[in-house]
Amino acid sequence: xxxxxxxxxxxxxxxxxxxxxxxxxxxxxxxxxxxxxxxxxxxxxxxxxxxxxxxxxxxxxxxxxxxxxxxxxxxxxxxxxxxxxxxxxxxxxxxxxxxxxxxxxxxxxxxxxxxxxxxxxxxxxxxxxxxxxxxxxxxxxxxxxxxxxxxxxxxxxxxxxxxxxxxxxxxxxxxxxxxxxxxxxxxxxxxxxxxxxxxxxxxxxxxxxxxxxxxxxxxxxxxxxxxxxxxxxxxxx
Amino acid sequence: xxxxxxxxxxxxxxxxxxxxxxxxxxxxxxxxxxxxxxxxxxxxxxxxxxxxxxxxxxxxxxxxxxxxxxxxxxxxxxxxxxxxxxxxxxxxxxxxxxxxxxxxxxxxxxxxxxxxxxxxxxxxxxxxxxxxxxxxxxxxxxxxxxxxxxxxxxxxxxxxxxxxxxxxxxxxxxxxxxxxxxxxxxxxxxxxxxxxxxxxxxxxxxxxxxxxx
Numbered sequence: 383x384x385x386x387x388x389x390x391x392x393x394x395x396x397x398x399x400x401x402x403x404x405x406x407x408x409x410x411x412x413x414x415x416x417x418x419x420x421x422x423x424x425x426x427x428x429x430x431x432x433x434x435x436x437x438x439x440x441x442x443x444x445x446x447x448x449x450x451x452x453x454x455x456x457x458x459x460x461x462x463x464x465x466x467x468x469x470x471x472x473x474x475x476x477x478x479x480x481x482x483x484x485x486x487x488x489x490x491x492x493x494x495x496x497x498x499x500x501x502x503x504x505x506x507x508x509x510x511x512x513x514x515x516x517x518x519x520x521x522x523x524x525x526x527x528x529x530x531x532x533x534x535x536x537x538x539x540x541x542x543x544x545x546x547x548x549x550x551x552x553x554x555x556x557x558x559x560x561x562x563x564x565x566x567x568x569x570x571x572x573x574x575x576x577x578x579x580x581x582x583x584x585x586x587x588x589x590x591x592x593x594x595x596x597x598x599x600x601x602x603x604x605x606x607x608x609x610x611x612x613x614x615x616x617x618x619x
Numbered sequence: 620x621x622x623x624x625x626x627x628x629x630x631x632x633x634x635x636x637x638x639x640x641x642x643x644x645x646x647x648x649x650x651x652x653x654x655x656x657x658x659x660x661x662x663x664x665x666x667x668x669x670x671x672x673x674x675x676x677x678x679x680x681x682x683x684x685x686x687x688x689x690x691x692x693x694x695x696x697x698x699x700x701x702x703x704x705x706x707x708x709x710x711x712x713x714x715x716x717x718x719x720x721x722x723x724x725x726x727x728x729x730x731x732x733x734x735x736x737x738x739x740x741x742x743x744x745x746x747x748x749x750x751x752x753x754x755x756x757x758x759x760x761x762x763x764x765x766x767x768x769x770x771x772x773x774x775x776x777x778x779x780x781x782x783x784x785x786x787x788x789x790x791x792x793x794x795x796x797x798x799x800x801x802x803x804x805x806x807x808x809x810x811x812x813x814x815x816x817x818x819x820x821x822x823x824x825x826x827x828x829x830x831x832x
Contacts, residue, residue, distance in 0.1 A: 395741060530707045575677060578647045581627050585648030592648070599646065603676070603758060603765055604741050 383494055383557070383619055385425045388593040389612030390416040394569060396606030402432030402440035403567050403610040406447040406491075413444065416597070418590040426453060427612045428491035431507050431567035433538060434607070438476075442487035442540045445472050455495050461502060462548040465489075465539075472540045486541035490521060490565045492614055494557065501554045504546065505538045508571070510579075511555060512562040517580040520555060523568075531572075559618040562589075569607030573600040589615050623657045625649055629674045629767055631756055633660070633806065670771040671719060671726055671753065675700060675764065683771065687721040690731060691761070704764055711735050711762040717746065719753070726753040726770075735762030796822040 391412055393401035401414050406428040410417055430447050432439025449468040457464060476482045488505025501509055501520070509521040522528070524537035537547055555561075562583055571579070574596065582595050593613050600609050623632045623641065630646035640657055643650050651657075670685040682697035689695070693702040694714040701712040713733035720727050727750035730737035738744060738760040739751040753759070755770040797805045798821045805825070 395743070578628050581644070581647040581649045585643060585650070587648060595648065602741055604743055604760070606763070 383423060383425075383496070384617040385419075385422050385494065386589045386615040386617060387419040387422060387425060387427060387612065388417065388589045389427070389429075389565075389610070390593055390597045391429075391610035392597060392601070392605075392608065394573075394605035394608050395601055396604070398434070398608055400440060401608050402434060402443060402487075403569070403608040404430050404432075404440070404443045404447050405610050405612055406430075406450055407612060409451065411444070411447050411451055413440075416590075416594065418593075421617065423495070424455070425492055425494040425614050426450075427493075427565055427614055428489060428502070429507055429565045429567055429610045429612055431488045431505070431569070431608070431610065433486040433488070433535070433541070438482040438485035439487060441482055442472060442476075442485040445475065445485075446487055446489060446539050450491070453493075455498075458493050458495060458498055458500065461493065461500060462550060465502070465504075465548050466546065469539050469544070469546045473544055476540055484540070484542045486535075486538045488535065488538055488567075492563055492565060494614075494616075499554070499557055502548070503552075504548065505535045506568045508564075508566050508568065510564040510566070512564065512580070512583045513555075513558060513560075515584060517564075517576060517583065520553075522552070524549075557616045559616060561616045563614040563616075564611060565614070566611040567607070567609060569605055569609040570596070570600065570611050572607055573603050573605040573609060583613070589613055620660045621657050622660045623651055623655060625651075626655060629679060629769075631769065667773045668721075668724060668770055669773040672769045672771055673697070673759075674767040674769070675704075676767060677704075677764065682766075684719055685771070688718065690715055690718045692716040692731070692733075701761070704761075706763075711764065716761055720750065727751065728753050728759060733761070737761055795825050797825045799823045 387407055389405050389407050391401060391403045391405045391414060405412050407417050408419055408422055408424060408426050428447055428450055430443035432443040446468055476485050488507040490507035490509050491502040493500045503509055503521040506523040506525050511518050511520050525533040526536055527533040539546060582592050596611060621634050621637060625644035627649040628647040630644055632641050632645055634641055673682040680700045682700055691697050692715040693710060693712050704712050715731050716733040717728060717730050717737040728739055728746050729750040730747035737746040739746055740757055743760060744751050753768055757768050759766050759768055795805060
């Protein structure tokens with residue numbers, strides 16, 4: 383399998399003085415900036431959104447992705463176990479350090495290598511699929527009321543009343559050539575509407591140009607929240 | 620100068636010559652096929668500033684302001700659109716939310732004691748303290764709801780201007796803007812995103828002279 387991958391993470395234009403989002407793209411852990419990888423044979427991409435209302439959200443998202451940085455193809459199939467273990471470690475750290483007490487984060491991710499493909503979603507970080515001119519959300523927001531903005535999360539890493547549940551049951555799509563998967567924090571679609579994101583992703587520009595345009599437009603419209611997105615384009619086998 | 624208003628996002632795409640018509644929108648990359656019409660923009664065709672058009676970014680609904688002063692709100696101008704903006708089951712736009720006033724050939728935006736506030740531009744300048752000058756093709760926020768603002772011009776020759784517009788016509792300010800990010804693009808129109816190099820917030824004012832109409 384081959385993939386083009388491009389992503390960015392940015393603190394936005396709102397209240398945040400630092401970026402509590404982090405992205406992990408094939409071994410590169412990024413807190414602020416952009417990345418482009420072309421024709422990679424592996425896809426190990428995650429977006430983690432530190433929960434802003436809690437203590438040290440940025441620490442939580444960086445912690446979870448630092449653990450995922452250690453993933454090797456041999457243990458891709460045990461991703462659920464690794465994530466539960468990561469959560470236990472995060473809780474241990476947050477309980478032993480008052481400055482990190484209650485820290486929490488969400489996660490969306492895509493793993494693809496050889497014939498193995500998996501998607502991970504925890505909380506309200508999102509996964510979208512652009513296929514045949516349609517942009518579809520394939521993840522569901524794990525919040526108490528999906529129709530309300532800023533509805534409380536019902537699934538997350540860390541936090542005070544930890545309830546992490548790695549969902550392995552949801553329907554995950556097979557990869558088709560030219561598919562573009564978009565992993566993003568909830569900040570992206572708070573800032574831009576779907577019509578504009580879809581229009582950018584369906585254009586004939588390079589994946590990097592598309593992702594930079596999405597970032598520029600988010601900043602132009604203004605983004606109260608941190609914003610992160612990773613686009614994965616499947617080039618075929 | 621020519622322009623294409625993007626049918627997808629309402630962005631104004633300006634270009635110098637008919638043969639250099641852009642293939643796509645500089646904001647959302649929507650492809651402009653033959654059905655998308657371009658039009659020539661000249662000082663004559665531009666006419667006299669006579670109002671504003673607000674385009675709600677969530678559903679492309681529009682509010683047209685055609686006088687020198689109006690109040691926007693659920694029970695004022697734009698009530699049909701504004702009263703339909705409901706978040707978490709609540710109206711987020713106040714009955715009397717903000718006002719738009721024409722002063723010296725420029726529109727100004729002021730909050731009128733709304734619950735969720737009125738903010739101007741990418742940097743979300745609070746309009747409750749003092750009125751903010753509205754530039755063409757800029758963004759304003761009623762609460763958190765984004766609106767694109769476009770100037771409306773009356774055709775020259777048949778312009779029957781409203782009082783304040785007429786009084787200010789002789790003193791209309793002629794401004795130019797330049798991209799300070801290196802591409803050097805210059806225009807009489809201010810853009811949130813430079814149409815040439817696509818950098819946001821890069822346009823700065825470079826001159827301000829009186830223009831004879």
